[in-house]
Amino acid sequence: MAEEEVKLFGTWGSPFSRRIEVALKLKGVQYEYIEEDLTNKSPALLNYNPVNKQIPVLVHNGKPVAESFVIMEYIDETWKHNPILPADPYERAMARFWAKYIDEKFWPAAKKTVVAKGEEQKGAIDEIQQQMKNLEGELKEKKFFGGESLGFLDIAANIIIWLVVAQEALGMDQILNEEKLPVLHGWLHRLLDDAVFKECVPPKERHLDFFKVKFGSSIASK
Amino acid sequence: MAEEVKLFGKWASPFCCRIEVALKLKGVEYEYIEEDMLNKSPALLNYNPVHKKIPVLVHNGKPIAESLVIMEYIDETWKHNPILPIDPFEKAMARFWAKFIDDKFWALWPGVKKAITSSGEKEREEGIEEAQLHLNALETQLKEKKFFGGEKLGFVEISASLLIWIVVFQEVMGVEILTQEKFPALHKLTQKFVDDDVFKQCVPPWEPLVAYFKAQWGTLAASK
Numbered sequence: 001m002a003e004e005e006v007k008l009f010g011t012w013g014s015p016f017s018r019r020i021e022v023a024l025k026l027k028g029v030q031y032e033y034i035e036e037d038l039t040n041k042s043p044a045l046l047n048y049n050p051v052n053k054q055i056p057v058l059v060h061n062g063k064p065v066a067e068s069f070v071i072m073e074y075i076d077e078t079w080k081h082n083p084i085l086p087a088d089p090y091e092r093a094m095a096r097f098w099a100k101y102i103d104e105k106f107w108p109a110a111k112k113t114v115v116a117k118g119e120e121q122k123g124a125i126d127e128i129q130q131q132m133k134n135l136e137g138e139l140k141e142k143k144f145f146g147g148e149s150l151g152f153l154d155i156a157a158n159i160i161i162w163l164v165v166a167q168e169a170l171g172m173d174q175i176l177n178e179e180k181l182p183v184l185h186g187w188l189h190r191l192l193d194d195a196v197f198k199e200c201v202p203p204k205e206r207h208l209d210f211f212k213v214k215f216g217s218s219i220a221s222k
Numbered sequence: 223m224a225e226e227v228k229l230f231g232k233w234a235s236p237f238c239c240r241i242e243v244a245l246k247l248k249g250v251e252y253e254y255i256e257e258d259m260l261n262k263s264p265a266l267l268n269y270n271p272v273h274k275k276i277p278v279l280v281h282n283g284k285p286i287a288e289s290l291v292i293m294e295y296i297d298e299t300w301k302h303n304p305i306l307p308i309d310p311f312e313k314a315m316a317r318f319w320a321k322f323i324d325d326k327f328w329a330l331w332p333g334v335k336k337a338i339t340s341s342g343e344k345e346r347e348e349g350i351e352e353a354q355l356h357l358n359a360l361e362t363q364l365k366e367k368k369f370f371g372g373e374k375l376g377f378v379e380i381s382a383s384l385l386i387w388i389v390v391f392q393e394v395m396g397v398e399i400l401t402q403e404k405f406p407a408l409h410k411l412t413q414k415f416v417d418d419d420v421f422k423q424c425v426p427p428w429e430p431l432v433a434y435f436k437a438q439w440g441t442l443a444a445s446k
Contacts, residue, residue, distance in 0.1 A: 051322065051363065063311055070317045077310040089298040090284050096291045101272065134272055 006031040007059040009045050011038060012202055013210050015159040016068040017056040021200045022155050023072050027079040069099055072152060084152045095145070098138050099156035106131050110163040114170065114215055128163070128175055136183040143190060150194060160188065161201065169211035227252040228280040230266050232259060233426050234434045236384035237289040238277040242424040243380050244293050248300040290320055293377060306377045320381035323360065327384055330356040334391055334399075338439045346397075353399055357388070357408065364407040375418065386412050386425060394435040 008024065008031050010017030024031050036045055036055050048064035049057045057064050058071045065074050076084045085092050109131060112124035135157065139145055145153035160176065167174055178185045191197055202210075229245065229252050231238030245252050257266055257276050269285035270278045278285050279292045281299065286292050297305045307313050333356070336349030385400075389412050392399045402409040415421045 060311075065311070065314045065318070067318055067321055070314050070321065073317065074310050074314040077313065089295055090281075090286070092298065093286045093291050093295040096294065097286070097288055100288055100291065 004030070005059075005061050007034060008032070009034045009036055009042075009048065009057040009059070010055045011036055013207065014055060015162045018158055018200050019068045019155045020056045020058060020071050020075070022150070022158065022197055023075045023084055025196050025199060026084065026150060027075060027082055029075070029079055069096075069103075069156070072155065076152075084146070084150075084155065086146075086151065094138070095152040098135065098145070098153050101131075101134070102153075102156050102159060106135075107159060110159070110166075113163065113175065114166045114172075114211075125175055129180065132160075132176060132181050132184050136181060139183055139187055144187065150191075150197065154187075154191060158191070158197070160184075161192075164188070165204075165207050166211045166215065169208045170215055225251070226280075226282050228255060229253070230255045230257055230263075230269065230278040230280070231276045232257055234431055235276060236387045239383055239424050239426075240289045240380050241277045241279060241292050241296075243375070243383065243420055244296045244305060246420050246423060247305065247375060247380075248296060248303055250296070250300055290324070290381065293380065297377075305375075305380065316377040319363070319378045322363070323378070323381050323384070326356045326360050327388075330354075330388075334395075337397065338395060350397055350399055354404070357400060357405055360385075361405045361408050364411065375420065379414075382411065383415050383421060383425070386415055388412075390428075390431050390435060393432050394439060 006024070006029055008017075008020055010020065010033065012035060021033070034042070034044070036042060038055070041053060045055065045057060046053055048059055049055075049066045052066060054066065056068055056071060057066045058074065059065075060074075060078065065071050072084060085095055106128065109124050109128040113121060113128055116124055138153070144150050145157065164174065164176055166172075175181075176185055176188065192201065201207075227245070227250055229238070229241055231241065231254060233256060242254075255263070255265070257263060259276070262274060266276065266278060267274055269280055270276075270287045273287060275287065277289055277292060278287045279295065280286075281295075286295050293305060306316055330353040333349045333352030333354075336352065337346045338349075340346040340349060385408060388400050400408055400412070415425065
């Protein structure tokens with residue numbers, strides 16, 4: 001059998017990049033990780049993703065795949081053991097629907113809750129609370145969105161950590177608290193406790209510092 | 223077991239058109255329910271409480287929303303006449319380009335809106351230029367023959383059918399955005415859709431579609 005060559009172009013702080021690392025680790029796929037400096041993108045990255053010039057990019061035996069959900073589906077279809085997506089088409093559709101919801105609705109609202117001020121910020125906070133309630137409706141009594149083990153939607157939803165750490169770094173009240181969102185709060189702690197996931201989360205202090213540097217000044221000027 | 227397939231849609235919607243094409247390519251019988259978006263039915267609000275939008279496919283009572291998610295569901299449920307390629311890498315490419323097309327379509331919309339609602343010639347031109355920037359991105363990729371796999375209508379082609387609506391927009395606005403001169407590859411593609419037997423059944427009739435958007439945008443321009 002030919003040698004497999006798997007490379008991942010990513011950045012340590014990106015929740016999108018993290019999705020791919022978790023997926024690869026869940027499948028036990030060996031890969032070479034290349035840390036990109038987004039202010040000075042490598043010729044390799046620009047060559048592998050000329051259309052969007054973004055990370056993450058997975059390169060499998062020289063063939064590049066970009067866009068985190070596209071990469072995750074590719075990983076699931078290429079390395080078929082430990083499936084990330086359910087087998088049933090309807091369950092798959094639900095996972096894809098909610099993953100899209102997270103990127104198209106939750107992510108813009110999350111960024112707004114951190115950088116916006118006054119009424120705009122309050123509006124974003126209310127919006128994101130409702131979005132997280134909607135996610136709770138999908139999770140229900142399950143341990144993870146994927147059931148007993150991490151699945152596609154759990155991996156997609158890791159982006160929630162971005163908001164939690166950002167809020168902690170900036171001394172904001174946690175929107176995702178046990179009182180208001182007990183179901184999702186429980187899920188988050190189980191996610192952070194998961195043996196595979198733990199390997200992929202950035203060190204807390206470094207992560208906090210990142211947010212303090214990036215957004216701290218906008219809060220100070222409030 | 224009797225199959226029950228319903229599609230909640232809007233005749234003028236490009237996203238709804240995608241689903242009808244997919245269902246017809248698979249030969250799936252379905253009941254079509256036309257929604258009035260100003261007066262959404264309780265059924266629609268029940269089946270898509272999160273976004274309250276069309277299209278929504280309901281298969282044996284189970285609802286699925288978001289056009290690309292629905293298309294994947296259709297392909298995985300009715301496995302004959304596949305829409306997506308079998309090979310994982312080719313599949314990944316199809317998904318990437320479908321997303322790219324959607325992203326560009328939404329990205330060009332503010333430019334189009336600006337052109338419709340502007341009273342000033344300069345602003346109108348700016349709007350058209352902004353929209354054309356995104357069309358350029360599509361044209362470049364299409365010219366390099368990256369997205370389209372050939373004769374058969376697949377996932378990317380079906381997703382790209384929404385480009386016809388840009389041609390509609392320009393007729394409504396009385397301006398040229400997607401010209402054959404500037405965007406020969408895109409123009410050729412829109413012709414391909416218009417000529418295809420299955421698409422012909424799903425794309426709304428031209429004159430009523432133009433009239434519909436004229437009425438919609440007349441309100442948009444007036445409300446500015």
